[in-house]
Amino acid sequence: MRPSGALVGVAPFFVYTTVFLLIPTIVVVVGAFADGSGRPTLDNVAALGGANSSFLPALQHSVVLSLVTALAGAVIGAVLAYAVSTARPDGLLKRFITSLCGVLAQFGGVALAFAFMATFSIQGFLTVWLNSLGLDTGSSIWLYQWDKGLMLVYLYFQIPLMLIVFLPAVEGIKPQWREATETLGGTTWTYWTKVAGPILLPSFIGATLLLFTNAFSAYATAAALISQASPIVPLQIAGTFTSEVILGQENVGKAMALAMVVVVALVMWVYAALDKRASRWLVR
Amino acid sequence: MTATPSPAASRGTEVRLTDLTRVYAGNVRALDGFTLHIAPGEFVALLGPSGCGKTTALRLLAGLEDADGGTIEVGGRDVTNVPTSKRDMGMVFQAYSLFPHMTARQNVEFGLQLRKQDKATRHGRAADMLDLVGLSKQADRYAHQMSGGQQQRVALARALAIEPQVLLLDEPLSALDAKVRSQLRDEIRRIQLEVGTTTLFVTHDQEEALAVADRVGVMNAGRLEQLASPAQLYKNPATPFVADFVGLTNRLHCRVAGGVAQVLGGAVPLLAGSAGDGLAIVLVRPEGVTIAPVGSGGSGGAGGAAATVVSASFLGASGKIVARLESSEGVGDLVSVQVDNTDVTAYAPGQRVLLAPRGDAALAVSAT
The missing domain is CATH 3.40.50.300 (P-loop containing nucleotide triphosphate hydrolases)
Structure with missing residues (x-):
């Protein structure tokens, strides 16, 4: 028997994951297969795929939105992380950028949505200023569309997030690896494709996955920006709980949440398969 | 070269x-x-x-x-x-x-x-x-x-x-x-x-x-x-830089005349390129110094320089005695002497000893 004291230390962790992860998951899974009075049913799940259901388009939007902002954010963020890693280690610029990104990565939500409206909307200062210069910026409707404005707004926190999660991996690259490559006859191209690239790839994929789930589950930013329709799944779920037009939709919402869990599980599965190769040489 | x-x-x-x-x-x-x-x-x-x-x-x-x-x-x-x-x-x-x-x-x-x-x-x-x-x-x-x-x-x-x-x-x-x-x-x-x-x-x-x-x-x-x-x-x-960097070396005050350093009661020829006559600091390797207890008559040459043992350490394959000079130009200088490991026990801190340069092995390069 292990001494009981050893478990005391991890107890808060288990309590936390039980309350905020395990119980909600059970509620979602059970609720997705139950009707209003608690009897088992497949109606909720079936309703998702119904002919008039707006869920499937929303799921598609969510996946595309998350994928695009994750990939774009990952590529841009990785390049920025590399640039930052070449700055002096204790220099002001580097500390400033990492602190700034730490803030910006968490800057989603209503404040961010408002900042974009105040800048780009029909009455936004940029629009007004450009108009005063005689430049017609057209309508600002694009800002409220999921595949335009929302993508841009999401990138605003995705890129800084990538920078802070990917920077440690970039900084783990040893200068000797490049020098060894060069002395062995390799070029810069060889170094990136055969040495640095493969070494960074597992961290890059892991970070991209984090960005995907970050965008997939984001709610407040979209909710503040988009008030007509519900083009993405988190807004649809909220709708089932708050709609005053159709009542008793809570469990359909839970079925939608379950669908999100399945998507994330699929992504995790793909990641685990890719990661298996790297785990032979990675020291964690 | x-x-x-x-x-x-x-x-x-x-x-x-x-x-x-x-x-x-x-x-x-x-x-x-x-x-x-x-x-x-x-x-x-x-x-x-x-x-x-x-x-x-x-x-x-x-x-x-x-x-x-x-x-x-x-x-x-x-x-x-x-x-x-x-x-x-x-x-x-x-x-x-x-x-x-x-x-x-x-x-x-x-x-x-x-x-x-x-x-x-x-x-x-x-x-x-x-x-x-x-x-x-x-x-x-x-x-x-x-x-x-x-x-x-x-x-x-x-x-x-x-x-x-x-x-x-x-x-x-x-x-x-x-x-x-x-x-x-x-x-x-x-x-x-x-x-x-x-x-x-x-x-x-x-x-x-x-x-x-x-x-x-x-x-x-x-x-x-x-x-x-x-x-x-x-x-x-x-x-002097090379002498100092290669091997552990004693730095001793002494008087130089005609290319010869008067050090530890003996005369050691200076290596080429060293300083001219007058006061100088010379480098002498620990294995270039002999040590003997006072009264044993064991130190060679002109009788050697009197010193007091500061420490005696056993280093495995060899031993090291550190002594403080009491006479000659370098009063107060610390001198490291390399000895056989079996000889370490013959010396104890506070003991009076005589030091002398070992004829052929002593090396002197002026450091000033």
Whole structure:
């Protein structure tokens, strides 16, 4: 028997994951297969795929939105992380950028949505200023569309997030690896494709996955920006709980949440398969 | 200085570094007119304190840094402006240079792969190289599954696999613990003699340099102070800096007249290039001093200099007595004396002793 004291230390962790992860998951899974009075049913799940259901388009939007902002954010963020890693280690610029990104990565939500409206909307200062210069910026409707404005707004926190999660991996690259490559006859191209690239790839994929789930589950930013329709799944779920037009939709919402869990599980599965190769040489 | 041809001379490449200068930001002259000729197949060690420019010299030869002046010739070809990847140098770094996502074998094969050699040739060559460094059984291990010493062996195998013109060793042993260090040191020498590759080895450890190299170059402030065989360097240091840096040395106050230093009650001839007559500080090696208890009549020459023992330490293979001078010019100077390990117990702190220079072995170089 292990001494009981050893478990005391991890107890808060288990309590936390039980309350905020395990119980909600059970509620979602059970609720997705139950009707209003608690009897088992497949109606909720079936309703998702119904002919008039707006869920499937929303799921598609969510996946595309998350994928695009994750990939774009990952590529841009990785390049920025590399640039930052070449700055002096204790220099002001580097500390400033990492602190700034730490803030910006968490800057989603209503404040961010408002900042974009105040800048780009029909009455936004940029629009007004450009108009005063005689430049017609057209309508600002694009800002409220999921595949335009929302993508841009999401990138605003995705890129800084990538920078802070990917920077440690970039900084783990040893200068000797490049020098060894060069002395062995390799070029810069060889170094990136055969040495640095493969070494960074597992961290890059892991970070991209984090960005995907970050965008997939984001709610407040979209909710503040988009008030007509519900083009993405988190807004649809909220709708089932708050709609005053159709009542008793809570469990359909839970079925939608379950669908999100399945998507994330699929992504995790793909990641685990890719990661298996790297785990032979990675020291964690 | 004439080069000592190594047995493997016919296989190696000649290296000529001429008047190299390298200036870092803030006008720091890391190299300041550095000249070094390495004979084909020769093993030269560059020795010096940190910041003396030895690593810069090696990196310039590798092409990892550009010279601000001077020329680099390898095998008669001017490579001063040739990029690293075209210089054909095998380099072993201080530590952590193995590619972590490749096994030992893949690391060794990497350079051959870049040279577009076919798979069978690569495999054969990698197997030979791993065998040479004694790691055949670890061929499929990743860096993190090997000890520091094993990683350095793989790095050596990787550097040699491409049959480089010159092997560059940048303090390859400094991150290892003492026992592994001396083992690997001897092994590097064995392998170098076997393959006959011209080798430049950079270290701050004088024992390491003296143990492996055909010739040792002592560097100071971006210049070569002396380049000589280990024995010559030790017995006949050209400058006080060399004498001081190579071997532990006593610094004693004394009077110099006519090229002879009156030190420890004896007369020791100064090496060439030392200061003129008058008061001076001379360097005398611990093994160049004899010690005897007062009254035993054991110290030779003119009776020796009286001193009091400060400490007596047993060092395993030898012993060390430290005594404080009481008479002659150097009153108060501390003198280290190397003794046989069996003699250490004959001395105790506070005991009065007589010190004298050991006729032939005493070395005096004026430090002022």
